[in-house]
Amino acid sequence: xxxxxxxxxxxxxxxxxxxxxxxxxxxxxxxxxxxxxxxxxxxxxxxxxxxxxxxxxxxxxxxxxxxxxxxxxxxxxxxxxxxxxxxxxxxxxxxxxxxxxxxxxxxxxxxxxxxxxxxxxxxxxxxxxxxxxxxxxxxxxxxxxxxxxxxxxxxxxxxxxxxxxxxxxxxxxxxxxxxxxxxxxxxxxxxxxxxxxxxxxxxxxxxxxxxxxxxxxxxxxxxxxxxxxxxxxxxxxxxxxxxxxxxxxxxxxxxxxxxxxxxxxxxxxxxxxxxxxxxxxxxxxxxxxxxxxxxxxxxxxxxxxxxxxxxxxxxxxxxxx
Amino acid sequence: xxxxxxxxxxxxxxxxxxxxxxxxxxxxxxxxxxxxxxxxxxxxxxxxxxxxxxxxxxxxxxxxxxxxxxxxxxxxxxxxxxxxxxxxxxxxxxxxxxxxxxxxxxxxxxxxxxxxxxxxxxxxxxxxxxxxxxxxxxxxxxxxxxxxxxxxxxxxxxxxxxxxxxxxxxxxxxxxxxxxxxxxxxxxxxxxxxxxxxxxxxxxxxxxxxxxxxxxxxxxxxxxxxxxxxxxxxxxxxxxxxxxxxxxxxxxxxxxxxxxxxxxxxxxxxxxxxxxxxxxxxxxxxxxxxxxxxxxxxxxxxxxxxxxxxxxxxxxxxxxxxxxx
Numbered sequence: 200x201x202x203x204x205x206x207x208x209x210x211x212x213x214x215x216x217x218x219x220x221x222x223x224x225x226x227x228x229x230x231x232x233x234x235x236x237x238x239x240x241x242x243x244x245x246x247x248x249x250x251x252x253x254x255x256x257x258x259x260x261x262x263x264x265x266x267x268x269x270x271x272x273x274x275x276x277x278x279x280x281x282x283x284x285x286x287x288x289x290x291x292x293x294x295x296x297x298x299x300x301x302x303x304x305x306x307x308x309x310x311x312x313x314x315x316x317x318x319x320x321x322x323x324x325x326x327x328x329x330x331x332x333x334x335x336x337x338x339x340x341x342x343x344x345x346x347x348x349x350x351x352x353x354x355x356x357x358x359x360x361x362x363x364x365x366x367x368x369x370x371x372x373x374x375x376x377x378x379x380x381x382x383x384x385x386x387x388x389x390x391x392x393x394x395x396x397x398x399x400x401x402x403x404x405x406x407x408x409x410x411x412x413x414x415x416x417x418x419x420x421x422x423x424x425x426x427x428x429x430x431x432x433x434x435x436x437x438x439x440x441x442x443x444x445x446x447x448x449x450x451x452x453x454x455x456x457x458x459x460x461x462x463x464x465x466x467x468x469x470x471x472x473x474x475x476x477x478x479x480x481x482x483x484x485x486x487x488x489x490x491x492x493x494x495x496x497x498x499x500x501x502x503x504x505x506x507x508x509x510x511x512x513x514x515x516x517x518x519x520x
Numbered sequence: 521x522x523x524x525x526x527x528x529x530x531x532x533x534x535x536x537x538x539x540x541x542x543x544x545x546x547x548x549x550x551x552x553x554x555x556x557x558x559x560x561x562x563x564x565x566x567x568x569x570x571x572x573x574x575x576x577x578x579x580x581x582x583x584x585x586x587x588x589x590x591x592x593x594x595x596x597x598x599x600x601x602x603x604x605x606x607x608x609x610x611x612x613x614x615x616x617x618x619x620x621x622x623x624x625x626x627x628x629x630x631x632x633x634x635x636x637x638x639x640x641x642x643x644x645x646x647x648x649x650x651x652x653x654x655x656x657x658x659x660x661x662x663x664x665x666x667x668x669x670x671x672x673x674x675x676x677x678x679x680x681x682x683x684x685x686x687x688x689x690x691x692x693x694x695x696x697x698x699x700x701x702x703x704x705x706x707x708x709x710x711x712x713x714x715x716x717x718x719x720x721x722x723x724x725x726x727x728x729x730x731x732x733x734x735x736x737x738x739x740x741x742x743x744x745x746x747x748x749x750x751x752x753x754x755x756x757x758x759x760x761x762x763x764x765x766x767x768x769x770x771x772x773x774x775x776x777x778x779x780x781x782x783x784x785x786x787x788x789x790x791x792x793x794x795x796x797x798x799x800x801x802x803x804x805x806x807x808x809x810x811x812x813x814x815x816x817x818x819x820x821x822x823x824x825x826x827x828x829x830x831x832x833x834x835x836x837x838x839x840x841x842x843x844x845x
Contacts, residue, residue: 202526207577207636209530215643230642232622232635244523248530250538251551279538282604283640287578288675290637297624297634301617301658309653312613323608332674332695334744335660352655363770370770381657385701408774427659428626454721487808490831505836507810508829514786514811515826520819 208233209241209248211283213259216274224270242266249276285324295320295330303337304380304387304404306349339387340404347410348389352377355417358391360410362402370408371395376417379424380404392420401425435474441481442495445469449491452484470495482507528554529570533579537603542584542595571596579603610646619648626661629668662703664720669727670696670705677738679710679731683724691716692736697744706747708736717751756795760802761817763789768812772805783816791816803828 208231215230216222228238242261249258262273286294295317302313321330339345351358358375375391378399382388387404399422440459445452447467452458459472475481478500485492485504494501531552536543545567549555555563571581580602583594610618622638625631638648662671666682673680674693681690693707702721709716763785764773776792785791796802803824806813810829815822 202529203573203577204632204636205526206529206533206573208639209526210533210577211636211639211643213643215639218643218645231639240523244526244530247527248534251531251535253531253553279534279600282600283643284578284603285605286637286640289633289672290640292675293625293630293633294618294621294637296630296660297621297658298617300624300660301620301656304658305617305656308613309617309656312611312617316610316614316618319608319610319614323606331742331744332738333671334695334697334748336697336699336745337658338700349656353652363774369767377655379655379657382659383701384661385698406771408770427657482810483808486810486829486832487804488832489804489807489828490835493835501836504810505833508807508832511807511811512826512829512833514814515822518786518814520783520816520822 205241205244207284209245210280212241213245213274213277213280214283216272217277217281220273221265221271224266224272227272239266242272245274250279286320291320291324292330292333296333296335300335300337300382303335303339304345304349304382306353307346309349336385337382337387338385338403338405339382340407344407344410345387345404347412348377348380348404348407351410351412351417352380354412357394357413357415357417358410359413360402360407363406363408373400373402374413375400375402376420378420378422381425381427383427390424392418392422399424435476438474438476439497440472441475441497441500442470442472443492444495445471445488446491449488452488452492475500478503524554528552528566529573532570533574533598536581536596536598537600539597542582542597544593544595546593548596605640605644608641608644608646610641612649615646615648616650616653618646619650620653620656620658622648624658624660626659627663627667630660630662630671660698661701662698664703664723665725666705666720666723666727667696667703669729670720673727673729674705676733677736678729678733679735680727681730682718682727684718685722685724689716689718690730691718694738694742695744696720697748699748704748706744706751715747715751717748757797758799758818759793759795760815760821762792762794762806763814763816764792765789765812769809772809772813786814789814799824807832 212231216227219227224235224238228235231238245259246261246263247258251257258276259274260276265271265273298313298317302310305313340348348358350356358377360373360375361370362373363370372395374394377389377391379390380387381390389402389404389407391400391402392398393400435457443452445468450469453461453469453471456473459474462470464470481500482504485494485501486508531554532548535548535551543551548567549563555566558566574581580598582597582599584597585595618638618641622634625634670680670693674695679690679692681688690710691705691707692710693705695707696703696705698704702719704717704719706715706717708714761779761782762776766788772794773792776794779791779793781791794802799821803821806815806825807828815825
């Protein structure tokens, strides 16, 4: 932690501790997102600060016996720091963006609360000019779908939904127990126990055209939800690796999908490796790239796309358009 | 010695906050213990740096004359009403959504800024209970290396230059915007004297700050989403007639319009009209569905799809190590 970051935190810590006399070290550390050890170092610094002169009567007083004994904090003699410093531009904008991201997937009630909170933050100095300087768009569901999904989640009810399946390109009907709504890399998702598939499934919200809230209570499931901190790449870690050579016009693949290694050749082609869980997804990609990507390994991975292309060509020939 | 520096800066803040009037530098040097052991030159340097750091945190240090009779030496003060967060009274629902916001950013310094904001709100009495919203996990990441520099340049209005696909561009960055998980920066390209949008993933290396902070003004009516739309692909300008296999290609079907077929279709297909802007983009999408989508009209679009499909077949026939001509 830089001293600038520490100064910033201490200026909030003093009014916070005045408000929460006798707060437990662990609770304070959690509220500020720091370790108990860092909090202890913060208190050591605060203890040496105070009014000019720094005689014992001028210093901020912290009961260190209580800190080291019961693990609680009593702070006094800091009447000049009753309020925190106003929000700086980086804090206001980061918080506003986080709230706007949440708003894109939240239910109707939370949306209203977010709008009120944003309004109050703006009036408290998180100025409208600054908050116009960044925006996040999440590809998520239509309003009615989003609020019904959140209702199911909040009220613990099963959902009946239709889903435009990803690479296979089919619409399916599912009955699911909703477990979580999350946003990852710009898209909103519903994570749920799917009764049709008898397993944990992740549904992209923008691919759920319709959803109904049922009266059936959702069942409890002992399942491990995806760890979001590592992005998609990690969830695919165990999937087979396919290596492609991309022509320059297909180079966007390297920045669009999580690719493992990029080798750039002098002629502008790129070699990339990516994890492929669903062979149908790879077929769709190769077909879309129209020869812009060639499978280097495993050699057989590109054959089904070529077969599908031939089938489509035969169909065009038979139609005599 | 980081703790000593934090102590000194905090004591300086308190000193300027409690004095109530402008304090001259000489008086500050006496009052703040951390300045006692410094030579004249070292004190001048340290005091200037400390002031800069506090201002960077948003601490409003005012400069004025401490004594109206002697206006030769400037004085410094912090006015409490300018320093303090104004009252912000969040109800429990509002507090809980702010609490959830704490876990949104997956980018270290953005997460630190959010946490710091929420620390201030907690210090002002907010006590968020997020237990009702545990099943909501929004996240925003920014993995592009250029993000951090561009973000701070947007905040302090610093001009930047960067290598964009082999060309050096100089930009007054007005704002950053994210769509489908990719970040873009929008601003005035000073060499081209025009508003431009750049994709952060396509910036080579790191941007360089090339001006002092506050070097330009951002338009008052800045609307990033509208600008991003105007600088990105346009509305559909043409319409194609396609046949879709029943139950397939749902995302294409949803933005298409069902039409009566004008010619015999293969068994199990239905006719649709779909709008498009870029023939190449629609051809790629259609090719991705292989035999589930047939382009009926226009013939140029159909030819593009057929060319793509031929290329897929041809590419798969090339043995590894031999390039297609």
